[in-house]
Amino acid sequence: MAKQEEIQAKIDAKIPEGPLAEKWTNYKAHQKLVNPANKRRLDIIVVGTGLAGASAAASLAEMGFNVLSFCIQDSPRRAHSIAAQGGINAAKNYQNDGDSVYRLFYDTIKGGDYRAREANVYRLAEVSNNIIDQCVAQGVPFAREYGGLLDNRSFGGAQVSRTFYAKGQTGQQLLLGAYSALSRQIGKGKVKMYSRYEMLDIVVIEGRARGIIARNLVTGRIERFFAHAVVVGSGGYGNTFFLSTNAMASNGSAAMQMYRKGAYFANPCYAQIHPTCIPVHGDFQSKLTLMSESLRNDGRIWVPKKIEDAKAMQAGKLKGRDIPEEDRDYYLERRYPAFGNLVPRDVASRAAKERCDAGFGVNATGLAVFLDFSDAIKRLGKDVVAAKYGNLFQMYEKIVDENPYEDPMMIFPAIHYTMGGIWVDYELQTSVQGLFCIGEANFSDHGANRLGASALMQGLADGYFVLPYTIQNYLADQISVPRMSTDLPEFVEAENAVKAKIEKLMAIQGKRSVDSIHRELGLTMWEYVGMGRTKAGLETAIAKIAEIRKEFWSNVFIPGTEDDLNVELEKALRLADFIEIGDLMARDALQREESCGGHFREEYQTPEGEALRQDDKFSFASCWKYMGEGVEPVMLKEPLDYEFTERKTRNYKN
Amino acid sequence: MEKTINITLKVWRQAGPKAKGGFETYKLDNISTDSSFLEMLDVLNEKLINERKEPVVFDHDCREGICGMCSLYINGHPHGPDSAITTCQLHMRKFKDGETITVEPWRSNAFPVIKDLMVDRRAYDKIIQAGGFVSVNTGGVPDANAIPIPKKDADEAMDAASCIGCGACAAACKNGSAMLFVAAKVSQLALLPQGKVEAARRAKAMVAKMDELGFGNCTNTGACAAECPKSVSLSNIARLNREFICAKFKD
Numbered sequence: 001m002a003k004q005e006e007i008q009a010k011i012d013a014k015i016p017e018g019p020l021a022e023k024w025t026n027y028k029a030h031q032k033l034v035n036p037a038n039k040r041r042l043d044i045i046v047v048g049t050g051l052a053g054a055s056a057a058a059s060l061a062e063m064g065f066n067v068l069s070f071c072i073q074d075s076p077r078r079a080h081s082i083a084a085q086g087g088i089n090a091a092k093n094y095q096n097d098g099d100s101v102y103r104l105f106y107d108t109i110k111g112g113d114y115r116a117r118e119a120n121v122y123r124l125a126e127v128s129n130n131i132i133d134q135c136v137a138q139g140v141p142f143a144r145e146y147g148g149l150l151d152n153r154s155f156g157g158a159q160v161s162r163t164f165y166a167k168g169q170t171g172q173q174l175l176l177g178a179y180s181a182l183s184r185q186i187g188k189g190k191v192k193m194y195s196r197y198e199m200l201d202i203v204v205i206e207g208r209a210r211g212i213i214a215r216n217l218v219t220g221r222i223e224r225f226f227a228h229a230v231v232v233g234s235g236g237y238g239n240t241f242f243l244s245t246n247a248m249a250s251n252g253s254a255a256m257q258m259y260r261k262g263a264y265f266a267n268p269c270y271a272q273i274h275p276t277c278i279p280v281h282g283d284f285q286s287k288l289t290l291m292s293e294s295l296r297n298d299g300r301i302w303v304p305k306k307i308e309d310a311k312a313m314q315a316g317k318l319k320g321r322d323i324p325e326e327d328r329d330y331y332l333e334r335r336y337p338a339f340g341n342l343v344p345r346d347v348a349s350r351a352a353k354e355r356c357d358a359g360f361g362v363n364a365t366g367l368a369v370f371l372d373f374s375d376a377i378k379r380l381g382k383d384v385v386a387a388k389y390g391n392l393f394q395m396y397e398k399i400v401d402e403n404p405y406e407d408p409m410m411i412f413p414a415i416h417y418t419m420g421g422i423w424v425d426y427e428l429q430t431s432v433q434g435l436f437c438i439g440e441a442n443f444s445d446h447g448a449n450r451l452g453a454s455a456l457m458q459g460l461a462d463g464y465f466v467l468p469y470t471i472q473n474y475l476a477d478q479i480s481v482p483r484m485s486t487d488l489p490e491f492v493e494a495e496n497a498v499k500a501k502i503e504k505l506m507a508i509q510g511k512r513s514v515d516s517i518h519r520e521l522g523l524t525m526w527e528y529v530g531m532g533r534t535k536a537g538l539e540t541a542i543a544k545i546a547e548i549r550k551e552f553w554s555n556v557f558i559p560g561t562e563d564d565l566n567v568e569l570e571k572a573l574r575l576a577d578f579i580e581i582g583d584l585m586a587r588d589a590l591q592r593e594e595s596c597g598g599h600f601r602e603e604y605q606t607p608e609g610e611a612l613r614q615d616d617k618f619s620f621a622s623c624w625k626y627m628g629e630g631v632e633p634v635m636l637k638e639p640l641d642y643e644f645t646e647r648k649t650r651n652y653k654n
Numbered sequence: 655m656e657k658t659i660n661i662t663l664k665v666w667r668q669a670g671p672k673a674k675g676g677f678e679t680y681k682l683d684n685i686s687t688d689s690s691f692l693e694m695l696d697v698l699n700e701k702l703i704n705e706r707k708e709p710v711v712f713d714h715d716c717r718e719g720i721c722g723m724c725s726l727y728i729n730g731h732p733h734g735p736d737s738a739i740t741t742c743q744l745h746m747r748k749f750k751d752g753e754t755i756t757v758e759p760w761r762s763n764a765f766p767v768i769k770d771l772m773v774d775r776r777a778y779d780k781i782i783q784a785g786g787f788v789s790v791n792t793g794g795v796p797d798a799n800a801i802p803i804p805k806k807d808a809d810e811a812m813d814a815a816s817c818i819g820c821g822a823c824a825a826a827c828k829n830g831s832a833m834l835f836v837a838a839k840v841s842q843l844a845l846l847p848q849g850k851v852e853a854a855r856r857a858k859a860m861v862a863k864m865d866e867l868g869f870g871n872c873t874n875t876g877a878c879a880a881e882c883p884k885s886v887s888l889s890n891i892a893r894l895n896r897e898f899i900c901a902k903f904k905d
Binding site for chain 1: 670686688689690692693694696697700702703704706707708709711713714715716717718719720721722723736738739743745747768769772774775776778779782783784786787788790791792793795796797798799801802803804805808809811812815816818819842843846848849
């Protein structure tokens with residue numbers, strides 16, 4: 001115990017003093033800076049080229065640092081931020097509907113079920129406006145009104161319209177903006193781009209991150225890279241569930257590499273289940289497709305009122321359009337009159353699960369609800385609906401082979417985003433000096449639940465407007481550190497460890513494909529660590545994950561060789577980490593004996609089935625510390641003090 | 655209701671960039687028509703792995719038609735027989751029972767094969783690096799609403815900007831030209847006041863880089879726009895030509 005207290009004392013979020021609204025301004029006014037001549041002498045590695053990674057790499061290079069940028073795809077433009085559809089929040093108040101920095105801060109804190117740091121979230125809301133200005137200057141074609149000014153739409157968890165969008169492709173347009181800024185710096189030689197490279201370890205020298213070991217995915221060669229600081233923006237770990245809305249190659253391995261080198265993994269159990277995804281329809285399925293939350297602006301969610309209608313639908317005898325208006329249960333509008341179809345994602349997902357568990361699901365598996373646009377088409381006309389959501393409707397039709405203009409869409413919740421991630425302080429630095437973590441990969445701003453259109457905001461806030469400042473406070477003390485040789489023993493050791501792990505995997509030569517084991521892990525996660533969690537279920541999950549770990553390390557089969565392009569080897573390395581993340585998620589969910597945001601423990605709910613927080617016991621971020629292979633991790637706590645907001649039970653009813 | 659079909663696949667296999675490639679034939683039974691084309695390839699790969707053979711390598715990532723990573727030439731068409739979609743959005747219901755399906759990598763000099771169906775498309779990144787941006791640094795920009803932009807221009811810029819950089823246009827073109835790709839970016843930025851300042855320089859730099867990288871010339875056959883998964887319009891090429899000629903006149 002003494003040891004734990006000793007480590008405990010070290011958790012310092014480094015939140016600046018002063019009133020909430022002045023913290024960031026004061027920080028910037030007093031932080032250390034690096035002068036232009038010294039910037040040229042400093043190298044920074046940025047892993048990942050999504051919104052956070054690309055914007056950080058571009059901004060740092062513009063400032064004069066030398067940047068080495070890494071991505072696993074063939075081009076930095078492919079990172080999964082590109083798939084974000086609906087929009088990006090900012091507190092511009094262009095619609096004159098009462099928005100403000102404080103209101104965006106408050107909505108985000110409340111939406112996160114009071115499990116995020118106030119200072120971080122306030123800063124996020126503050127810089128949100130700069131992001132929109134920046135993107136417009138880059139030529140991002142946001143939607144506009146006829147008067148030529150920017151248009152907004154509303155999103156879940158807010159009563160104002162503060163979401164900026166570019167059709168249903170906002171993530172794509174913002175990422176291409178960041179990618180173009182990054183490309184400009186690559187062209188100038190300030191960023192050296194390594195595409196089709198995957199980081200396999202962080203190199204730590206005398207307690208500071210000084211480089212990485214990466215595998216060239218085309219040749220299989222393991223290479224060493226030095227930098228004065230390492231920034232990781234590698235996204236979330238939703239693919240632990242096998243089926244998720246994440247891209248196929250999205251993974252949590254970078255996070256686990258940081259964790260094993262001493263960075264805390266915070267709140268791993270906070271995973272977001274998105275309410276509007278296309279339902280699962282077969283065993284061959286490889287991923288789930290999200291239908292943007294923006295659809296809930298005009299679409300109405302319902303299931304039949306009568307159980308016999310639901311049964312007929314499950315048998316394929318009735319269609320949605322056959323059910324008369326009076327026999328439809330618009331359950332979100334019924335349960336949450338104030339927010340209706342625009343309740344936050346966690347609330348909407350649980351409500352769908354509740355109806356389907358009660359037998360009212362509307363497809364063959366009974367695991368789907370309707371998202372219906374017939375009212376919107378009547379009210380606005382088909383053309384207006386098509387202009388707003390056309391590409392989403394097309395996407396749906398191509399996958400499901402049904403026309404959503406005529407038959408209501410069928411949707412069901414799926415794993416979408418992970419609020420948990422690597423612990424960072426106010427400066428976005430992890431518990432390892434010189435190692436920074438940005439975007440979805442960190443845990444910082446969304447608490448236990450993220451609001452729609454806030455992921456893009458956070459990724460770009462971190463990359464454009466926060467990290468480029470805070471990293472200087474660290475680098476200012478590193479200006480006299482020369483570039484180090486990658487022949488140092490720490491680099492050699494790290495490379496040897498990576499090679500040994502790969503050799504061990506290649507030598508198993510068992511009977512099962514990586515995917516077959518990953519699928520098994522996914523089913524376990526969805527069943528026991530999904531939307532409804534219980535003590536017994538989580539204990540079962542931990543036991544099952546241990547079996548899966550054993551099966552993987554004794555029976556996986558990887559064809560080919562390690563010194564060649566080998567997709568199965570890439571997947572196996574990622575799955576080895578997903579198994580450990582799954583374990584960590586289950587442990588974290590087990591200790592958190594309350595329900596909050598995306599974490600719902602069935603033992604802790606109100607009589608109406610709403611989440612029941614236990615503020616007196618669980619008002620902290622759980623920070624998991626790696627203690628060695630096969631050793632149980634230790635959980636430390638960062639207390640969350642609410643100085644500026646009063647914690648309330650989230651109420652979206654009135 | 656779920657239907658299944660039996661198919662024969664002829665897949666291009668090539669061990670490396672310099673290796674000699676060839677078609678391999680595989681038979682697959684009971685493929686659900688609800689599965690996507692890539693899920694069908696997953697089934698093939700699972701089968702190959704169970705037979706202790708090397709799976710077919712192909713690029714893919716988001717599997718929802720936006721990342722631009724998937725890049726298969728199916729039955730003679732980039733992204734397959736259906737229109738306005740990427741390979742990952744193609745579903746097996748578009749094929750008949752008993753059909754033989756030919757799968758090849760992108761066919762273009764500028765996109766060399768890495769392995770099997772995976773190609774190197776970094777040439778597109780290099781074109782963007784040559785000028786596909788607005789030269790603004792982070793910070794110090796005007797308020798987003800400071801410059802009103804007519805909705806029509808913004809919408810048109812958005813249509814051009816919907817390019818996903820997959821390479822289907824160059825792969826479809828008999829000349830291997832990247833004109834549609836270049837035109838989409840040049841158009842997007844030329845239509846917006848923010849991009850207008852550098853329009854001439856951008857058009858010249860991107861076209862010069864395209865030529866340097868070994869892409870062919872445009873003869874307006876329109877195959878690019880016909881095969882583009884995002885329906886990027888051929889009119890963008892006209893705009894690029896206009897921008898390019900104007901820029902040259904000013905020299």
